Amino acid sequence: MTARLGILTGGGDAPGLNAVIRAVAKTAQALGPYQVIGIRDGFDGLLESGQTLELTPEAVRGILPRGGTILGAANRGNPFARRVVRDGQEVILDVSDEVVERIHSLKLEALIVVGGDGTLRISQELYQKGCPIVGVPKTIDNDIGGTDVSFGFDTAVSMATEAIDRLHTTAESHHRVMVLELMGRDAGFIALHAGVSGGADVILIPEIPYDEQAVFEKILTRAEQGRHFSIVAAAEGAFPKGGGQVIARPGDGIVVARLGGIGQLVGQRIAEACDMETRVTVLGHLQRGGGPTARDRWLATRFGAAAVGLARAGGVGRMVALRGDRVVDVSLDDALAEPKRVDIEGDAVQTARALGICLGD
Numbered sequence: 001m002t003a004r005l006g007i008l009t010g011g012g013d014a015p016g017l018n019a020v021i022r023a024v025a026k027t028a029q030a031l032g033p034y035q036v037i038g039i040r041d042g043f044d045g046l047l048e049s050g051q052t053l054e055l056t057p058e059a060v061r062g063i064l065p066r067g068g069t070i071l072g073a074a075n076r077g078n079p080f081a082r083r084v085v086r087d088g089q090e091v092i093l094d095v096s097d098e099v100v101e102r103i104h105s106l107k108l109e110a111l112i113v114v115g116g117d118g119t120l121r122i123s124q125e126l127y128q129k130g131c132p133i134v135g136v137p138k139t140i141d142n143d144i145g146g147t148d149v150s151f152g153f154d155t156a157v158s159m160a161t162e163a164i165d166r167l168h169t170t171a172e173s174h175h176r177v178m179v180l181e182l183m184g185r186d187a188g189f190i191a192l193h194a195g196v197s198g199g200a201d202v203i204l205i206p207e208i209p210y211d212e213q214a215v216f217e218k219i220l221t222r223a224e225q226g227r228h229f230s231i232v233a234a235a236e237g238a239f240p241k242g243g244g245q246v247i248a249r250p251g252d253g254i255v256v257a258r259l260g261g262i263g264q265l266v267g268q269r270i271a272e273a274c275d276m277e278t279r280v281t282v283l284g285h286l287q288r289g290g291g292p293t294a295r296d297r298w299l300a301t302r303f304g305a306a307a308v309g310l311a312r313a314g315g316v317g318r319m320v321a322l323r324g325d326r327v328v329d330v331s332l333d334d335a336l337a338e339p340k341r342v343d344i345e346g347d348a349v350q351t352a353r354a355l356g357i358c359l360g361d
Helices: 017-031 042-046 096-105 117-128 153-174 189-198 212-224 262-274 294-312 332-336 347-354
Strands: 004-009 035-039 052-054 082-086 089-093 110-115 133-137 177-182 202-204 230-235 247-249 278-282 318-323 326-331
Touching: 004 017, 004 042, 017 035, 017 110, 017 294, 035 042, 042 096, 096 117, 110 117, 110 294, 117 133, 117 332, 133 294, 133 332, 153 177, 153 189, 153 230, 153 294, 177 189, 177 262, 189 202, 189 230, 189 347, 202 212, 212 230, 212 262, 230 262, 262 278, 294 318, 294 326, 318 332, 326 332
Parallel strands: 004 035, 004 110, 110 133, 133 318, 177 230, 177 278, 202 230
Antiparallel strands: 035 052, 082 089, 318 326
């Protein structure tokens, strides 16, 4: 009897997801042969009929350069806290036992779950309930512990860097301050890497609460030196000293709050304090859309192939990871023990400071 592997993609989409799916299907065929079952729309697909499809090598042909995920994703699909309507009322139910039963009924040797922090935490809990989970880290924010980098990050940084490059020319032409709001709820990796790569003058990240006066002084000093424009790269989770993150939509205990608006706040304060024309750009989902860079395709493909090898070796309850230039595996417990954040004493931050970039402190 042919062994079966399952795969689902959870959480927000990220460039490289299709590369993982392709690598799993092709590697499984070469090593097995395995039958690979794709599950649509994250964990939600395990609760609804008709949400699976067989992923043969032919079924994944041509998807390597495509963004998004052919399986779909659901970043609110938590089976431990699922919203359902009962007797006209919305209630929150734990339907994880149904998911566990469905996974077992599919007779999977392993379920490969590709996701970020939230999806992998759900996977960890399902593993503790007896499900054969193999994790693959995915997030453009690069905030998953246990791995040096996750796929999707390089594409997001490349897009953000290109945006800064383009803002430079118009900022200089019109003598304006350009504020670019980037993704990064609690980790400022995108803003920091893109800001340094694009030559930003100010970079604001969640790990370093910023002092407005330091930002104003940087911009005014540049103007006094004859450089009548500045570029500010701000992670969406950045916040001023003594203040909090800017919330676009409150959370409710199940769905996390949606951040957004720090760019407008910073831009308005700069315009008032520095008396300079200021414009704000929110890059938003452009950072996670479109095809993956070559680096992300390479990393996602390696992760997908390694996940099949890990499943074949019985390595459930573990996650593939990149350490240096090697793909290894770590336990889900270790990977999720501590979220990754920008090291404010690390080389990247010190490089930014050496270049004269203001970090708001």
